[in-house]
Amino acid sequence: MEENVEEKPAGKKKTSGKKKKTKKASGPKKAILVESPTKIKTIKKFVKSKYKILATKGHIIDLPKSKLGVDVDNSFEPSYIVLRDKRKVLTELKKELKPVEEVFMATDPDREGEAICWHISEELKRSEKRLGVKKIHRVMFNEITKSAVLKGLENPMDININLVNAQQARRILDRLVGYKISPLLWGAIRKGLSAGRVQSVALKLIVDRQREIDSFNPVEYWSIDAKLENNGKESFIARLAEKDGEKIDLKNKEEADAAVAALKSGEYTITEVIKKERKRNPLPPFITSTLQQDAARKFRFTAQKTMVIAQQLYEGINIEGEGQVGLITYMRTDSLRVAAEAQAEALEYIKTEIGQQYAPETPNFYKSKKSAQDAHEAIRPTSAFRAPEKIKKDLDKDQFKVYSLIWSRFVSSQMTPAVFDDTRVKIQNSPYMLRANGSIQKFDGFLKVYQILTDNGKNGGNDEKEGPNMLPEVSEGEKLGLLELLPEQHFTQPPPAYTDATLVRALEEKDIGRPSTYAPIISTLVWRKYVDRKKSKFTPTELGIVISDVLLKSFGEIINEEFTAKMEDDLDRIEEGEVEWHELLRVFHENFKKLLENAEGHMEELKKEIEGDIKEKCEKCGSRMIIKWGRFGKFLSCEKYPECKNAKPLKGHERVEEKIDEKCPDCGEPLIIKQGPYGSFIACSKYPDCKYTRQILKKVGVACPDCGGDIIERTAKRRKKFYGCSNYPKCNFMVWDRPVNKKCSVCGAPFLLEKYKKDKVIVYCSKCDFKEEKENE
Secondary structure (H helix, E strand, O other), rough: OOOOOOOOOOOOOOOOOOOOOOOOOOOOEEEEEOOHHHHHHHHHHHHHHOOEEOOOOOOOOOOOOOOOEEEEOOEEEOEEEEEEEHHHHHHHHHHOOOOOOOOEOOOOOHHHHHHHHHHHHHHHHHHHHOOOOOOEEEEOEHHHHHHHHHHHHHOOOOOOOHHHHHHHHHHHHHHHHHHHHHHHHHHHHHOOOOOOOHHHHHHHHHHHHHHHHHHHOOOEEEEEEEEEOOOOOEEEEEEEEEEOEEEEEOOHHHHHHHHHHHHHHOOEEEEEEEEEEEEEOOOOOOOOHHHHHHHHHHHHHOOHHHHHHHHHHHHHHEEEOOEEEEOOEEEOOOOOOHHHHHHHHHHHHHHHHHHHOOOOOOOOOOOOOOOOOOOOEEEEEEOOOOOHHHHHOOHHHHHHHHHHHHHHHHHHOOOOEEEEEEEEEEEEEEEEEEEEEEEEEEEEHHHHHOOOOOOOOOOOOOOOOOOOOOOOOOOOOOOOEEEEEEEEEEEEOOOOOOEHHHHHHHHOOOOOOOOOOOHHHHHHHOOOOEEEOOOOHHHHHHHHHHHHHHHHHHHHHOOOOHHHHHHHHHHHHHOOOOOOHHHHHHHHHHHHHHHHHHHHHHHHHHHHHOOOOOOOOOOOOOOEEEEEOOOEEEEEEEOOOOOOEEEEEHHHHHHHHEEEEEOOOOOEEEEEEEEOOOOOEEOOOOOOOOEEEOOEEEEEEEEEEOOOEEEEEEEEHHHOEEEEEEOOOOOOOOOEEEEEEEOOOOOOOOOOOEEEOOOOEEEEEEOOOOOOEEOOO
């Protein structure tokens, strides 16, 4: 591993002959290391002053960004380094750990957390001469509650090297794919693009679905409903289902009109009435994927936003009367297992707070899928008695939504089924047969606490096909009167575009990625502008389609669902100790190397295909014009670039100037929004004859601390954003990072600042040392 600090050689020092008295370090001799600083406050309450509690703030040691960092010729030996922005963190940790004798590694209970433990323990071993020998233990908290923390500390374990090796194998696989394929994309399309082993498969799913939608040809079909009445003059609806004992398929208006004409005559007789009681069982508690899906359906939350909020609930919230407390169990899991104590508490809550009739005689158990890792429980509240309404005032709006969802799903999973009375009626008007279905909720059961929503936003408490219809009392042989026939035209619909909910479900079903990766996969695709998210639906951008096609053409053997699912299975087997991780990498690399060589061979041909055969000459030097990709899409460029810098918009890809409903105050002509080197601005449509312009004020919702004006978003050279007072030049207040309308909890400053750093949002105070890191949504 590359060291980040050079040690000075020990030299001889003059001694005065007198022995110096060494100060004994005071303070606790034990330390707990966690990932997030937020956890410190929560855990400190449980262990008081017996332990020092320190935070690693995520990974401290990783592969270098500037090079591959993997020796493919030497058993794929990784060259780990201390991350540049974590050097200070490591120095501080070592300083704090110097007097400590025992270190309890309590990072997140997953592969990444295990790897952080291993890296830090290795670093401490390397520094034994300076820091002394430490006893290093691994502890896991599935929930951050007093009982769970104390139990974990009382039962320490060793670092699970199989878990570490699974993380190393995944990290190196992703590094090999990313660092070897991305340069090929730079050469063929443009610099700055990237290809990920798993994200590329997710992109392929979205591109394939969009192509299905684009190529879909709607087919016409018709349905006919009959409004009928029984002998008691009660009406209901039945739908035409069969003709001559076979399913009817009305393809057009002519066929529908013929059926309507025939149905107007003849008798409607009930030939069958089936009544039966149906039970709907509760759904299991959430795992990562189902939580993300339900939050997307009910709140339109992105997968990333859901996980950020769940992380806050897991790490701890300050609850009145309790202090800082973890509200839910660990939220990256695919296991449906629930601790027996949690089940017992849920049943007690149901009996005392909801009603004895809602509690089953024995707890409900749910079976996890075969590929599930059973290290953690399902996602549940740390106490069923901590009902959402009781702590609503202590949570912000989004935290309350996610906590309520987790709480209601868990409590309902331990409740009795909902009961429905179903009625199915067959009606004959020879040769036609019609059906009427009805369903009445007899007992709400688990639906009293948790409401089911389908992907299209409908209430799924009943089966969608049946609906909540109530049928009147009818009997076999009864003659019905026809009130009205209702023919209706329909067209078959294309498959729906993926949403956060349906994409996460597809990734899970196809074994692409694992619970911890679903949200980052989606965020990366959106952040890199390979897909757009519009009204919660994903559509691939033109750039995303080109990248997906290039990858499939050259790396179709590894950029596909089956290969990725098998690789996930192999990584799980490394974790179980069944597969040796170096061997997995060796087999993968042998095949990957051949694919790379083949791709490099025809990349020039692929580049020409992407550049296109444009029959247009450069007006400056006469060379051929070619299609290139920039930050804002396609454009035409001279093939002799950089010798000739001629470039212009590609026809059909010009930036559209948006008209606004406002007239120019100088000449009366319409105003438009234009793009300039400093971003968007409003200008007269008659420019350059009329030179009226004004900036577009984007308020951030924070008052200027100097004069009370509005802080607005502005743009400097090279489109770099900054934030300044709207009263400029009278007031010169400005900051580079976005102000957030939230008081500093430490010093009381009127607002905080936030900045983005790859996959993190850093919120900090400019007046004091307050700093908080969150995952980037």
